[in-house]
Amino acid sequence: MKKLLDHGILIAGVLFLLTPLYLLFVSSTHEVDTLIRDGLQWLPGSQGLAAYEKALNQSLGFSGEATGWRMLFNSLVMGLGFAIGKIIVSMAAAYAIVYFRLPLASFFFWAIFTTLLLPLEVRIIPSYAVVSDLGLLNSYTGLILPLIASATATFYFRQFYKTVPDELLEAALLDNTGPVRFFIDILVPLSRTMMAAIFIIMFVVGWNQYLWPLIMTTEESYTTIVMGLKNILSTVRDSHIPPYDVAFAMIILAMLPPVLVVIIFQKWFVKGLVESEK
Amino acid sequence: MTAQKQKLPHGITPYLFILPQLVIIAVFFFWPAAQAVHMSFMLEDPWGLASQFVGFENYALLFSDSSYGRSFIFTLVFSFLVSLISLALALLLAVKANSVLRAQKSYRVLLTWVYAVAPAVAGLGAYFIFNRQIGVLSQAFNDMGWAFNPETDPFDASFMLILVAVWKQVPVNFIFFLAGLQSIPKSLQEAAQIDCQSDSKRFFTITFPLLAPTSFFLLVINLTYAFFETFGLIDTLTQGRPAGATTTLVYKVYQDGFLGADLGSSSAQSVILMILVLVLTAIQFRFIERRVHY
Numbered sequence: 001m002k003k004l005l006d007h008g009i010l011i012a013g014v015l016f017l018l019t020p021l022y023l024l025f026v027s028s029t030h031e032v033d034t035l036i037r038d039g040l041q042w043l044p045g046s047q048g049l050a051a052y053e054k055a056l057n058q059s060l061g062f063s064g065e066a067t068g069w070r071m072l073f074n075s076l077v078m079g080l081g082f083a084i085g086k087i088i089v090s091m092a093a094a095y096a097i098v099y100f101r102l103p104l105a106s107f108f109f110w111a112i113f114t115t116l117l118l119p120l121e122v123r124i125i126p127s128y129a130v131v132s133d134l135g136l137l138n139s140y141t142g143l144i145l146p147l148i149a150s151a152t153a154t155f156y157f158r159q160f161y162k163t164v165p166d167e168l169l170e171a172a173l174l175d176n177t178g179p180v181r182f183f184i185d186i187l188v189p190l191s192r193t194m195m196a197a198i199f200i201i202m203f204v205v206g207w208n209q210y211l212w213p214l215i216m217t218t219e220e221s222y223t224t225i226v227m228g229l230k231n232i233l234s235t236v237r238d239s240h241i242p243p244y245d246v247a248f249a250m251i252i253l254a255m256l257p258p259v260l261v262v263i264i265f266q267k268w269f270v271k272g273l274v275e276s277e278k
Numbered sequence: 279m280t281a282q283k284q285k286l287p288h289g290i291t292p293y294l295f296i297l298p299q300l301v302i303i304a305v306f307f308f309w310p311a312a313q314a315v316h317m318s319f320m321l322e323d324p325w326g327l328a329s330q331f332v333g334f335e336n337y338a339l340l341f342s343d344s345s346y347g348r349s350f351i352f353t354l355v356f357s358f359l360v361s362l363i364s365l366a367l368a369l370l371l372a373v374k375a376n377s378v379l380r381a382q383k384s385y386r387v388l389l390t391w392v393y394a395v396a397p398a399v400a401g402l403g404a405y406f407i408f409n410r411q412i413g414v415l416s417q418a419f420n421d422m423g424w425a426f427n428p429e430t431d432p433f434d435a436s437f438m439l440i441l442v443a444v445w446k447q448v449p450v451n452f453i454f455f456l457a458g459l460q461s462i463p464k465s466l467q468e469a470a471q472i473d474c475q476s477d478s479k480r481f482f483t484i485t486f487p488l489l490a491p492t493s494f495f496l497l498v499i500n501l502t503y504a505f506f507e508t509f510g511l512i513d514t515l516t517q518g519r520p521a522g523a524t525t526t527l528v529y530k531v532y533q534d535g536f537l538g539a540d541l542g543s544s545s546a547q548s549v550i551l552m553i554l555v556l557v558l559t560a561i562q563f564r565f566i567e568r569r570v571h572y
Contacts, residue, residue, distance in 0.1 A: 093299035126313035208396030210510035258394035
């Protein structure tokens with residue numbers, strides 16, 4: 001009896017999370033007329049995945065460049081670029097902090113540490129000015145680099161390096177292995193699981209960026225799918241016959257890749273999340 | 279303290295390793311942050327051609343501005359409600375997921391995947407579900423006799439925003455609570471099982487105190503989330519409507535700075551937010567020190 005109640009609560013939780021997206025997905029397979037007349041639908045409709053084809057191939061902006069495929073591609077670049085860039089930059093920085101006796105070590109440490117305190121949202125306008133002065137508006141570099149300026153991953157790798165046994169370093173010193181070799185041949189392979197875990201988290205974070213791409217891209221060819229939703233919103237608001245089906249398809253398309261990544265790499269994802277937030 | 283790691287002899291190598299990170303944070307973090315502080319003391323003329331030093335005037339104007347005060351209060355209430363509700367729900371689910379034997383893994387996946395949905399995506403989805411023309415929820419509320427209208431009613435809009443923010447935040451809390459529960463030693467759990475028959479009593483006298491560090495840490499994470507990461511949610515769902523009733527502090531920075539082009543005021547707001555985050559972090563730090571003891 002008690003077990004039944006436990007399962008009941010868990011199933012209620014699952015339904016709470018799942019129902020809204022089920023509803024949107026199922027509705028995306030209906031004709032626009034049906035949606036306008038009868039509202040959101042609970043059962044699959046007759047259109048199959050036609051709305052997805054439209055969302056992927058049709059131009060969704062003004063210039064014809066921002067198709068769903070293009071936006072997905074931009075988001076992919078952003079997610080991958082952010083995750084990989086962040087891992088490389090932070091692994092290297094953490095290595096310098098943990099393995100060397102630098103005269104300015106504690107200054108560096110605090111400088112990097114401070115970035116944890118202030119999210120991009122609170123310095124968004126001056127950040128925009130800097131990127132604009134550097135001529136990086138409407139570029140992948142401009143999309144990715146400013147986001148890397150927070151040090152979450154650096155701290156994560158710093159903690160991890162500290163748990164690496166000292167004997168490895170002693171052996172390397174006896175062998176006359178240089179610091180670069182030690183990093184590439186020993187430390188990087190040892191960090192593989194950590195890198196995978198951090199990669200999953202950072203990919204999702206990068207893919208899901210909204211405010212930053214919104215303010216710094218004005219050319220439609222750089223629209224990411226998450227910020228592209230804003231255009232969809234205004235299209236739906238302004239049109240006589242709102243293209244609800246395409247809008248729903250876009251929502252599903254925007255969330256599908258990160259959701260799949262999280263489900264497929266569940267174990268690494270949980271590890272990355274729990275470790276990196278510590 | 280952890281033992282000092284043995285250090286490598288070095289020349290210029292470590293500087294090359296740390297350089298990329300330092301350059302990035304200098305250009306994209308310290309410089310903009312300093313700019314924000316600087317601009318908060320300046321007043322730009324309407325054409326943006328010249329600016330003059332005005333001291334704390336931007337701050338003084340903010341504190342006498344009733345819309346800023348309202349936004350402040352809304353942000354606090356919103357953040358606490360979102361944090362408390364999503365923590366409570368997640369804790370309940372985590373305790374149950376930890377105790378059932380069947381389908382534990384499926385529950386775990388099904389209760390965590392929403393983490394990957396961007397706030398902006400959640401907001402747009404909710405916009406349709408709460409939509410008065412096609413949405414099922416506003417329909418259901420109407421049938422229950424609640425004339426639900428988030429476009430004009432501040433309570434309805436806030437209710438909607440909190441519900442969606444909670445939806446988005448439950449999975450993260452669930453993951454941390456479950457990890458916390460699973461790190462409680464088996465022997466301790468068994469001893470508790472023998473000593474204390476009542477489920478709820480066992481939870482409140484043994485499990486919950488053991489989870490207290492996790493909960494406190496999560497509270498800080500959640501407040502930060504509600505402060506900053508709900509931007510996408512608000513921008514797609516309410517845009518601060520009706521009449522600024524759902525404008526959080528972060529959303530106001532964006533509205534005043536980008537849409538209103540009032541750089542001085544927007545920068546002063548940024549600086550106030552920085553101070554708020556510093557306070558939150560200081561609290562978190564004190565707690566982390568305690569946790570090491572524990």
